[in-house]
Amino acid sequence: MKDLALIREIEKEAWRVYLTQYNLAADSYERTHTRMHSNPNDLIVPLSRPLARAVRWACWVVLVAATHGQTPLSLEEAGRRKPQDLSPLHEGREVVIHGVVSSKPVLFEEHAHLPVRDESNSAMTLEAPDFMFERLAVGERLEVRGIVGQRGGVPVLRPVQLRTVGHTDPPRPAWRRIEQLQTPAAVGVVAMIEGRVMALGEDTGGEYLLLEGGQPVPYPVYLSRVAQRFGTGLGRFRVGDRVKAIGLASQASYDPPHTGKFRMVVPDAASLDLIERNWFVTPQTLMLGVISLMVLALWVYRRNLRSSMKRRTVRRVHGFCEELLTATTPEEVLRKLRTLGPRALQVSSLELYRFDRPAQALRPLIGSRQSEDIPASLDGTDRSIVNPVAVCFRNRTPLNITDTRRSPLVGDKQREKAPRSMVLLPMVAREEMVGVLEIAQQDFPRMLGHEELAAMQHLANQVAMVLKLLEQQARRDQIMRSEKLAATGQILSGVAGELKAPLESILSQAHRLLENGDGEARAILNESLKAASILTQLSRVMDREEGEVTPVEMNGLLQRLLEPLEKDWKQQELRLELQWSRQPLWVLGQTGQLEQVLKNLILLAARSARSSLDRSLRIETAVSSKRVMVSVRYGALLCDESFAPGPGTLPYEQEALGFGVCRGILHGLGGDVRIATAGESSCRVEIELPAAFPALPSEPAPRPAAGSSRPLTALLLEPDSASARRLVSYWSSNGHRAVPVHNEAEAFELLRRLRIDVVFSAVRVGTTNWVDLFDRLRDQVPAFVLLTEGLESEVSMLFPQGEGFVLRKPMETGEIERLIERIQQRVDAASPAASR
Secondary structure, three states: OHHHHHHHHHHHHHHHHHHHHHHHHHOOOOOOOOOOOOOOOOOOOOOOHHHHHHHHHHHHHHHHHHOOOOOEOOHHHHOOEOOOOOOEOOOOOEEEEEEEEOOOOEEOOOOEEEEEEOOOOOEEEEEEOHHHHOOOOOOEEEEEEEEEEEEOOEEEEEEEEEEEEEEOOOOOOEEOOHHHHOOHHHOOOEEEEEEEEEEEEEEOOEEEEEEEOOOOOOEEEEEEHHHHOOOOOOOOOOOOOEEEEEEEEEEOOOOOOOOOOEEEEEOOHHHEEEEEOOOOOOHHHHHHHHHHHHHHHHHHHHHHHHHHHHHHHHHHHHHHHHHHOOOOOHHHHHHHHHHHHHHHHOOOEEEEEEEEOOOOEEEEOOOOOOOOOEEOOOOOOOOOOOOHHHHHHHHOOOEEEOOOOOOOOOOHHHHOOOOOEEEEEEEEEOOEEEEEEEEEEOOOOOOOOHHHHHHHHHHHHHHHHHHHHHHHHHHHHHHHHHHHHHHHHHHHHHHHHHHHHHHHHHHHHHHHHHHOOOOOHHHHHHHHHHHHHHHHHHHHHOOOOOOOOEEEEHHHHHHHHHHHHHHHHHHOOOEEEEEOOOOOOEEEEOHHHHHHHHHHHHHHHHHHHHOOOOOEEEEEEEEEOOEEEEEEEEEOOOOOOOOOOOOOOOHHHHOOOOHHHHHHHHHHOOOEEEEEEOOOOEEEEEEEEEEOOOOOOOOOOOOOOOOOOOOOEEEEEOOOHHHHHHHHHHHHHOOOEEEEEOOHHHHHHHHHHOOOOEEEEEOEEOOEEHHHHHHHHOOOOOEEEEEEEOOOOOHHHHOOOOOEEEEEEOOOHHHHHHHHHHHHHHHHHHHHHHHO
8 A cells, every 4th residue: 555655655746747848849948937827736847958858767667567467448438427417437547558549639738638439339538648649640549557646526547657559530529419428428528519609708717608409508619729720710600600629528516526517628610510500680580571471461450451341330330320210100210120220231131139127038020031939037036048149148148159159148049040140239228138130241240349339239228219109109198198188188078068058958859849730840859959969979988987998809890790780781781891800809998988889889880881782891801911901892982971861871871970980989099090982882890909818817816805915015106195095095994015205215215125026107207208117127026007097098008018907087996996906916926926
């Protein structure tokens, strides 16, 4: 052990003297002092040339004697590392290796590195002064005896004896990816790599490039300062260039463990080749920029085109909204939606679904694609309905279905009949859901922007508002017409009462003249009797207390009227032809009034038919557009409204009411009568009444026993104090509660605090009318009762969906009791839905 330590001390001293002598020779003997290593044990010894030469030869002799008898090692074994800190396993040991020079030496300030490789592609780096490698060429076989050491974590062999034993073909550099060189096993290999320059720099070791080839950590390629003296250096490269480099895989890790700071050192600048220049604007980038500009220009053009189309659509929608405001009837609104709507909105079709409150369903009014009603609840409790129209109505939000073939809202069965795309818009008027407007495109999917959707939603709300206003206007007109007819009836009744006394006086005077033998007294008596009969009939027709408004079936009524008249007509050779409608024809009115009017008009037509050549009478019934039509065709040469009596006029025909009186009564029922030409010698009386569609008859529900139903709470808005007291008395006598209020503000305040079952309202309440009040209360109370004066025949016109009742003044006990029963049934039917 003592001999081995002594040999190592001699070796270190000889290497120090060797390096000192090398530096003296490199400076051509002009320096007087030599710069040693940074090791504090290094000394600066001034030596003369003869003494240095003697010391150098002495060191070589000592080294040769010390290394005699060593066994050779493979390059793989010589470069092995310790597993703890990856330092050389044979560090400080003298070994002998054999290898082939694989590259030119890499020059540094104080030493040079020469890579060698053997047949197994194992590599080792020789470290010595550069003059030891001056005569060596790539491909020479070497036998090297030296001491294993390290330089920045790289295992190196510092040669003591170097001998050339042969020559072979120069080995080619191995192609490696950059990430393959960032491991300790690749250190010492001469490799060829390719990468893109990420950065350029310079430090104390020299210039370097940072290459990127897909690895996570950039890989530096160094050109030492000594090599910079020859060639152009690395200044010819720029960031972004693609570079190929051939050099020695090395490491610069000075502190154990040596697991990082991998790099490549190249012998000169010629070892780096430029593959691809990073242009400031490459042709690919220029082409990409041109394509991008073209795409941008196309996008701007299409965007401006879409914006222009959207603006035109919005203008057309607003113009169509203005056109809808000119409609005067709901039928005209539907006609404009059917004809003008698709052309104005540039769509295939429009369809309107109106909400039917009693049926709790959406009913199509325009198109024919949806033939059945769609169930829909106003409170949104029924979530089982997946129809998109019902979903739009329930959620109160627009649905823009771009493609119905891909939408989950449209079922498989519905896709066959559904259009390709559609927009469903809730129709809201004063926060009340009126229905759903469907805008469909049959041919292709269509995407609508926010502006178009907002404009179409405005259209849907406009349609709802127009329908609502027309409905309210119809109710107001009906009220005014009913009040006028009631006033007219009162005037006629008063006139009939006033004429009764003069007619009785004329009759008594005519009898007295007849007894005195006056021949003209009989004619005066007959005309007076006729006038008295007409006044009696008129008073009977205009009597308000005759009965309440009920559904009347017209076919049965006409059959009852014609049965007693057919026998007389057969005796008079008057032919009667009947053609009834196959379905029942229901109208709303008083049975006595309708019977009297129809009988008088038929008798007037029969009187004209008997005096004509065509002694026939043809009566037909039909229904069209919710109107019941009764047509009476008769023979006549002149079609007018006089119905002048002819020869053979019967006494009961002379007492019939005139055509004008019958027309006035029919106008009060919401109908009309007119005379039209039916042929060369015939005319036709056309009687028209609004149709009513009552529910199918069912078994009457058993009347609940007294006390079985809970007491009802009524809210009474009646300015007439006498009528209000009478209604409160009737209502309280049946075990219910009534709360009179003076205006609508008090009514809404009580509705927030109390549970109100029914609201009684006069036609005018404070500053508002019953139509506006009904629209605000229809969703808050189960029943609404309108208090009217005079005739009010057409209840379906006032409440087309059967949501309200009508009570005429002055009120009768029997009528109020029947009304209480109907209100009780309505409240009981609404209680389960309210509890849900």
